[in-house]
Amino acid sequence: MVRKTDSASRGRQHSVAAAPHAPSYQGHQLAEPAPWSERAAPDIAPCGVTVERLRYEEEQAYFNELHLLAPIGYFLVGFDGTILQANLAGAEMLGIARTACAQYRFRSFIEPASLADFDSYFSKALNAGKPKHCRFHMIHARGEAVPVTLLASADGSGQACRIVVERAAGRQAALEQCEERFRRMVHSAQEGIWEIDASATTSFVNPKMASMLGYRIEDMLGRPLASFMDEEGKGMLADNLERRRSGIAERHQFKFIHKDGHAIWTSMATNPIFNGAGCYLGALALVTDLAETRQSPELAWELASFDALTGLPNRLMFMDRLKLETRKADRQFSLLALLSIDLNQFADIRQRHGGPAGDALLVEATRRLAGCMRGTDMLARLEGDNVSVVLGGLDHLASVERVAQAMLGLLAQPFDLDGHRVALTASIGVAMYRPQSNQLDALLAQADQAMHAATAQGGNRYAYAAPELQYAAAARQQMTADLARALAKTEFHILYQPIESLETGEVVMAEALLRWRHPMRGLLEPADFLPFAESTGQIVDIGDWVFRETTRQLRQWRTSISPSFKVCMNQSALQLKADASAAAADGCEGMVIEINESALLGDTDLLTQRLAQYRALGIQIALDDFGAGVSSLSHLKHVAFDYLKIDRDSVARIDHDDAELALCEAIIAMAHKLGLKVVAEGVETALQRALLTDAKCDYAQGYWFAHPLEVADFDLMAATLTAQNMH
Numbered sequence: 001m002v003r004k005t006d007s008a009s010r011g012r013q014h015s016v017a018a019a020p021h022a023p024s025y026q027g028h029q030l031a032e033p034a035p036w037s038e039r040a041a042p043d044i045a046p047c048g049v050t051v052e053r054l055r056y057e058e059e060q061a062y063f064n065e066l067h068l069l070a071p072i073g074y075f076l077v078g079f080d081g082t083i084l085q086a087n088l089a090g091a092e093m094l095g096i097a098r099t100a101c102a103q104y105r106f107r108s109f110i111e112p113a114s115l116a117d118f119d120s121y122f123s124k125a126l127n128a129g130k131p132k133h134c135r136f137h138m139i140h141a142r143g144e145a146v147p148v149t150l151l152a153s154a155d156g157s158g159q160a161c162r163i164v165v166e167r168a169a170g171r172q173a174a175l176e177q178c179e180e181r182f183r184r185m186v187h188s189a190q191e192g193i194w195e196i197d198a199s200a201t202t203s204f205v206n207p208k209m210a211s212m213l214g215y216r217i218e219d220m221l222g223r224p225l226a227s228f229m230d231e232e233g234k235g236m237l238a239d240n241l242e243r244r245r246s247g248i249a250e251r252h253q254f255k256f257i258h259k260d261g262h263a264i265w266t267s268m269a270t271n272p273i274f275n276g277a278g279c280y281l282g283a284l285a286l287v288t289d290l291a292e293t294r295q296s297p298e299l300a301w302e303l304a305s306f307d308a309l310t311g312l313p314n315r316l317m318f319m320d321r322l323k324l325e326t327r328k329a330d331r332q333f334s335l336l337a338l339l340s341i342d343l344n345q346f347a348d349i350r351q352r353h354g355g356p357a358g359d360a361l362l363v364e365a366t367r368r369l370a371g372c373m374r375g376t377d378m379l380a381r382l383e384g385d386n387v388s389v390v391l392g393g394l395d396h397l398a399s400v401e402r403v404a405q406a407m408l409g410l411l412a413q414p415f416d417l418d419g420h421r422v423a424l425t426a427s428i429g430v431a432m433y434r435p436q437s438n439q440l441d442a443l444l445a446q447a448d449q450a451m452h453a454a455t456a457q458g459g460n461r462y463a464y465a466a467p468e469l470q471y472a473a474a475a476r477q478q479m480t481a482d483l484a485r486a487l488a489k490t491e492f493h494i495l496y497q498p499i500e501s502l503e504t505g506e507v508v509m510a511e512a513l514l515r516w517r518h519p520m521r522g523l524l525e526p527a528d529f530l531p532f533a534e535s536t537g538q539i540v541d542i543g544d545w546v547f548r549e550t551t552r553q554l555r556q557w558r559t560s561i562s563p564s565f566k567v568c569m570n571q572s573a574l575q576l577k578a579d580a581s582a583a584a585a586d587g588c589e590g591m592v593i594e595i596n597e598s599a600l601l602g603d604t605d606l607l608t609q610r611l612a613q614y615r616a617l618g619i620q621i622a623l624d625d626f627g628a629g630v631s632s633l634s635h636l637k638h639v640a641f642d643y644l645k646i647d648r649d650s651v652a653r654i655d656h657d658d659a660e661l662a663l664c665e666a667i668i669a670m671a672h673k674l675g676l677k678v679v680a681e682g683v684e685t686a687l688q689r690a691l692l693t694d695a696k697c698d699y700a701q702g703y704w705f706a707h708p709l710e711v712a713d714f715d716l717m718a719a720t721l722t723a724q725n726m727h
Contacts, residue, residue, distance in 0.1 A: 071089055073089050075165065110139070111137040121134045121150070126161055132153065149165075194284070200241055205217055266290060270285040309359055329433055339389035340428070369389070369411070373403065425459045426459070491518065491519070492514060494513065497708045499568070499700070546569060554567045568592040594622045596624045643678070644678050644679070646697075655687040684702050
């Protein structure tokens with residue numbers, strides 16, 4: 001494109017030097033651009049080039065790309081009549097060399113008797129807002145007169161005029177000839193041609209492409225591109241489409257699924273398609289079946305992207321994918337992990353049982369590893385028994401560790417080799433990609449070093465390349481093991497904080513609060529261990545245990561305190577996504593599930609389904625920490641809550657902040673209008689209690705009433721308050 005622009009610019013400069021004064025064309029004055037000295041100062045691009053000049057050069061380059069092969073003549077003509085650009089059909093129409101068109105003026109090819117009419121037409125076209133039509137006879141270089149239709153208009157850059165030339169009687173024939181030429185090329189091509197539209201739906205395939213995947217052409221048209229891929233391909237597709245929309249053309253390897261189900265590995269040269277306004281229309285790909293190229297060892301080495309034994313991507317494919325994933329991590333500010341995996345006993349097993357058994361072991365081991373990953377992750381065999389994994393789009397390190405632990409667990413299960421049970425362990429090195437670093441070789445080296453460190457520690461473990469990450473991982477591993485032990489040995493403990501009715505002074509509810517009696521660290525608050533439990537998924541088992549214990553205690557209190565007594569219990573977003581089987585036990589009536597706004601930001605359909613299951617079991621719903629978030633009001637409209645709990649920080653300020661008191665009063669009034677009961681959390685003074693009572697708040701809890709209590713102390717306090725209120 002640069003060469004085309006430069007040559008066109010040189011031609012234009014040369015022509016102006018040859019004819020420095022623009023003619024008036026028989027009295028019709030042309031609308032020439034004003035001299036540079038009379039114009040406003042132009043924008044200056046880098047290196048001193050004007051923005052206007054850059055746009056003009058881009059226009060010339062775009063002319064070449066868009067119109068070069070068109071079956072009708074396209075010309076770009078200077079204000080002095082010099083031909084600046086001509087496409088192939090136009091140059092042939094005049095009988096001149098396209099590369100030398102700047103030596104000619106367009107009017108010199110007009111029939112002499114019509115020159116005056118042409119000059120008038122050309123002047124009007126330059127000064128009109130719309131293209132102008134006219135019919136003339138043009139003279140070929142050989143002297144032949146050809147009747148043509150002209151369509152001329154200023155090009156908008158202030159530099160030239162566009163002229164479209166069509167033979168008066170041969171346009172249809174030219175179009176048919178051009179169409180036939182392209183049809184022959186497309187249908188006889190030995191490469192697949194695949195076109196998709198802006199929504200990634202197939203709009204065209206040639207016969208070679210259809211046969212490559214085992215379909216008829218009509219069976220592929222209108223189908224989404226993703227329907228010809230497996231989960232791994234679909235995971236790569238989104239990034240590839242994003243690159244096409246950004247105007248990036250590139251060659252890469254891609255796996256498609258044949259109609260009969262087997263994988264087809266291809267090499268694809270893809271180019272985006274844009275219209276004249278710059279809108280993305282889709283993409284066009286030239287597709288090569290790699291299996292057909294393997295007759296040449298050199299070509300196979302250059303193009304093949306998968307391992308023949310395991311079917312996994314090889315190093316070439318792996319590096320391409322790693323580059324894509326690092327760019328995605330840079331754009332999305334997400335975590336990217338590279339895992340280097342070595343099978344510790346593989347060499348010894350292969351030597352004892354032979355090569356074929358070793359190959360079978362490697363295939364089965366990689367199959368197990370792949371089962372631990374998402375469809376968007378990548379597993380590749382780089383060499384020997386060394387495989388690598390790319391995990392992209394991660395939210396936190398715990399996701400990496402879950403995958404690594406799952407891999408170690410599956411590989412530790414015995415393998416069956418022709419009746420022989422063999423044991424295999426792995427050493428996994430983990431390197432985390434640093435955003436914008438782009439040092440892929442260094443990342444690979446770090447993962448390998450971490451893998452060797454894991455091997456040196458005895459294998460069957462994972463290790464981080466960065467020491468600080470390794471220390472943190474060791475702490476998380478220890479916490480995970482401690483949580484599993486705590487659940488098995490019933491180290492968890494539940495305290496209950498009373499909730500008082502501000503109208504009657506009775507204790508009508510309690511909130512269940514989890515504690516952990518750690519054998520080494522003492523009594524731990526939820527903030528000390530629940531984040532670890534959520535990141536590892538252990539929160540679901542812990543939550544089920546809490547639910548069962550709480551409902552058991554609730555049944556006792558509904559007998560000893562009041563049949564209408566209720567117990568509140570908090571649930572996290574992860575617990576809401578899990579199965580509600582624990583809630584299906586008898587005796588759930590009187591239970592109140594508290595959820596905060598973070599639990600409402602996920603899958604609303606799943607949330608609605610889960611809440612419906614809870615309500616069917618007699619469970620009520622409370623929105624916790626109201627006032628601490630930013631979207632509480634919208635949730636009140638869409639989720640059927642029974643209770644609203646005002647955030648403790650808001651309550652703490654009502655006795656010295658009039659604005660905060662007014663806000664709490666407004667929340668209480670609004671909740672009552674919506675049919676909700678209100679619970680104020682964190683009440684610590686008599687004044688706060690009095691103000692909330694005056695504001696018609698329904699319930700309150702906090703240190704003013706009682707700290708979280710053991711069951712026996714709670715029973716005593718409830719009985720005492722009940723007796724006092726009766727008197």
